[in-house]
């Protein structure tokens with residue numbers, strides 16, 4: 368069934384849950400036992416039979432799983448045991464925690480409670496595995512790639528927004544997209560810094576003008592998203608969306624949007640729709656398998672998708688008509704001269720496939736600052752700015768390195784960027800503590816498989832029947848969702864040392880400390896790993912480094928402006944009493960597909976008088 372048809376899927380599921388057992392019960396009572404049920408007893412007995420059927424089915428599945436476990440020589444993944452049937456209390460706790468708790472803390476608390484790093488939450492009687500075990504993350508992404516896919520449920524949640532783009536497809540369609548997209552990230556393309564130069568200059572000009580007005584605070588999360596989107600749109604489809612020229616959020620006046628600030632112009636509506644769509648997808652995954660129940664009469668992403676499509680459709684249309692004109696004129700330009708949109712238009716005439724793939728790349732770009740990585744790049748730059756604001760010593764060291772290698776102006780080369788070792792360390796340390804994709808989901812393929820025994824993060828095991836020296840692998844049942852949590856793995860003290868929560872770029876420079884990572888590179892996966900590793904990784908490093916060089920050539924003082932944060936976006940006081948980073952956090956990190964700072968990151972940026 369097509370993933371967009373979620374209502375039909377839900378109806379068929381209800382038929383399976385209600386109609387099938389009712390039909391069996393009807394057949395038994397009328398043809399086998401031949402009893403006549405009264406008007407009052409019939410509904411009660413039908414209902415009782417449906418419950419009996421569901422319990423039997425669940426027991427049957429468990430028996431099959433046990434048999435598979437025995438065959439594989441594996442043990443069961445520990446299961447969360449809530450107080451209410453179907454672990455509904457755990458679901459309620461999680462939904463509440465997503466609104467008020469520190470990012471992913473609700474998962475960490477579960478792991479601590481059960482003293483293991485991989486658990487089955489089994490909410491509403493449905494297996495759902497969560498894992499912060501780095502070996503399991505490695506298996507899902509790389510060594511055991513063939514056992515997993517994005518799966519049916521993820522596609523269903525994202526279909527209305529991302530459609531058939533690379534992030535929302537598996538197998539043949541994904542391979543086709545990946546093959547088509549990869550040439551656009553060849554070194555010579557991503558080392559051409561002309562585009563970065565133009566949009567960086569425009570962005571820094573905005574910062575200059577704003578900060579010269581009695582050091583007015585600026586929401587850099589919003590600004591970096593615009594920078595990323597404009598640069599990415601030119602890189603991908605040769606057109607400037609020019610969001611940097613639209614209305615900027617104003618300190619103290621701007622409302623809180625779905626993630627950061629919200630402005631009320633056409634760009635604001637695009638950004639809001641873009642962010643809202645991600646929020647809707649995240650909310651669906653939190654509710655789980657039954658999310659369509661809450662969207663029976665209204666697909667919550669339909670209006671968001673419509674706004675975003677309204678921006679992209681004219682671009683796709685013009686690329687297709689340009690292609691037609693070129694074909695009629697018998698002109699064929701070489702691949703190297705085409706932008707990504709023109710290249711996509713070469714491969715298909717289907718405007719929907721082209722639009723969906725463009726949108727996926729925009730999503731990736733906006734948060735890094737590229738369109739597909741664009742989201743992640745903006746996120747990366749936002750958190751680097753956060754650290755520069757709270758650690759002036761880091762800013763000074765970064766700036767000295769920039770001035771030493773790149774001077775105060777002039778063109779910047781790829782080689783110069785490669786020599787900025789401290790800057791690379793700051794970027795990596797930021798990606799370690801705040802990976803723009805802090806959690807991700809996959810589904811196991813139909814046959815079950817095994818995961819290595821849980822790592823040694825917690826010495827005890829939550830399964831009282833199993834000895835701690837039990838080295839059997841864990842059984843990953845087939846067709847089951849698994850949420851893996853790079854943010855927690857990248858802050859795990861067993862992997863990174865007792866100072867894992869501390870921002871310390873030197874861990875990437877000092878031989879002995881770095882050796883932990885060199886011996887086990889998969890403990891750091893902000894760009895994912897394996898066959899689906901991020902295609903924009905080098906683009907993102909180049910773009911972020913380029914931007915930071917220019918920023919630090921012009922400015923040297925960054926300070927947070929908590930008074931400018933929209934109300935409700937500062938970290939709750941109770942976080943101070945907790946352990947880990949949250950006790951010291953000056954902003955509210957939150958996630959909706961990708962990481963962001965709640966309410967935006969409002970900072971003052973200045974150059975000291977020299």
Ligand code: HEM
Nearest residue numbers: 731732735737739740743744804894895899901902903907
């Ligand atoms: C700091 C910046 C970035 C980070 C942290 C990042 C992270 C990631 C991650 C974690 C994935 C895997 C998603 C998954 O499989 O579920 C991914 C995939 C991808 N990224 Fe990035 N990304 C960044 C920037 C970019 C940029 C700038 C682009 C391109 C404009 C880009 C393009 C892609 C594409 C096309 C994929 C899909 C690969 C596939 O499924 O085969 N990324 N990225």
